Amino acid sequence: MISSLPSEKDSMGKTLYNYQGSWYYPNTLQAILNYRKHFRARDTYIILASFPKSGTTWLKALVFAVVHRNKYAPNLVSHPLLSDNPHNLVRFLEIDLYVKNQHPGLEELPPPRLFATHMPFQTLHESLRDSPCKVVYVCRDIKDVLVSRWHFISRLVKKEELYSNYPVEEMVEKFIKGAYSFGPFQDQVLSYWKESSVNANLVLFMRYEEMIEKPEAQVMRLADFLGCSFTEEEKQSGMVEKILELCSLGNLSNLEANKTGTFTCGIAHHAFFRKGGVGDWKNHLTNEMARKLDEMVEKKLEGSGLKFE
Numbered sequence: 640m641i642s643s644l645p646s647e648k649d650s651m652g653k654t655l656y657n658y659q660g661s662w663y664y665p666n667t668l669q670a671i672l673n674y675r676k677h678f679r680a681r682d683t684y685i686i687l688a689s690f691p692k693s694g695t696t697w698l699k700a701l702v703f704a705v706v707h708r709n710k711y712a713p714n715l716v717s718h719p720l721l722s723d724n725p726h727n728l729v730r731f732l733e734i735d736l737y738v739k740n741q742h743p744g745l746e747e748l749p750p751p752r753l754f755a756t757h758m759p760f761q762t763l764h765e766s767l768r769d770s771p772c773k774v775v776y777v778c779r780d781i782k783d784v785l786v787s788r789w790h791f792i793s794r795l796v797k798k799e800e801l802y803s804n805y806p807v808e809e810m811v812e813k814f815i816k817g818a819y820s821f822g823p824f825q826d827q828v829l830s831y832w833k834e835s836s837v838n839a840n841l842v843l844f845m846r847y848e849e850m851i852e853k854p855e856a857q858v859m860r861l862a863d864f865l866g867c868s869f870t871e872e873e874k875q876s877g878m879v880e881k882i883l884e885l886c887s888l889g890n891l892s893n894l895e896a897n898k899t900g901t902f903t904c905g906i907a908h909h910a911f912f913r914k915g916g917v918g919d920w921k922n923h924l925t926n927e928m929a930r931k932l933d934e935m936v937e938k939k940l941e942g943s944g945l946k947f948e
């Protein structure tokens with residue numbers, strides 16, 4: 640089935656396949672097919688969705704801390720986020736759980752069960768049908784996503800090799816063309832935006848930039864959506880701020896658990912933490928590159944009501 644799909648070679652000669660409008664390497668696609676065949680959402684499931692480099696790690700940490708706050712107070716020295724990487728606490732469906740296993744034993748995990756995905760909504764949703772489970776999507780400006788991805792790859796391959804062999808221009812071209820792992824970005828963002836507009840109980844659409852700008856308000860919005868709003872007493876006691884501090888880039892990136900070790904697919908934990916924030920693209924992209932990327936996204940989102948500043 641996979642080999643019959645439209646394909647493209649990436650810059651390293653590896654084949655990407657197009658499935659339901661999105662591009663994947665074969666092992667990820669096989670895991671997606673496993674997911675689609677065997678996953679059935681339960682009411683208590685929470686799925687965190689994102690395009691890679693949009694703030695997935697942060698969202699995983701925040702949601703874990705929010706939904707488990709009665710079990711693990713955010714100021715506890717034994718909080719799981721202090722001793723484990725967020726990607727091990729909230730595991731990806733298609734790049735972790737379903738990669739080598741058609742039945743990864745999701746029922747054995749304690750509720751509420753949290754999962755993550757980079758699949759677009761159209762590929763995720765059939766297995767969710769008729770379930771009141773929750774999906775939280777986080778998106779980020781394409782230019783910061785692109786620059787973050789470029790740096791991320793530099794942490795996976797030898798740094799000098801990347802900077803001489805993989806110029807940022809090539810990444811921009813790839814984004815414009817659309818054939819890159821989990822791309823095109825704008826199609827995925829639109830898939831979740833549309834669903835959040837018609838089915839606000841199922842999909843909460845969040846933006847990394849708003850989380851940076853008004854973190855307290857966004858965490859409270861998240862908790863409201865997940866059905867575990869902060870009580871007045873919790874707000875008075877500084878619970879929201881404690882969760883934000885626990886999940887901050889500064890705190891997480893300095894933990895031994897995140898400075899060392901690797902995620903199941905072999906990526907070093909530390910590669911998920913860099914600079915954070917908004918607008919680092921200005922240090923790496925020309926105005927012309929930025930214009931091309933913005934125009935492409937605007938064109939796709941035209942008429943949808945979603946805009947990037």
Ligand code: A3P
Binds near residue numbers: 786911
């Ligand atoms: P930068 O490369 O721009 O620094 P993802 O988690 O989807 O892979 O996204 C990674 C991006 O989110 C990186 O952006 C990383 O630094 C940033 N990030 C990771 N943890 C964060 C946190 N706790 N708060 C804010 N940003 C975070």
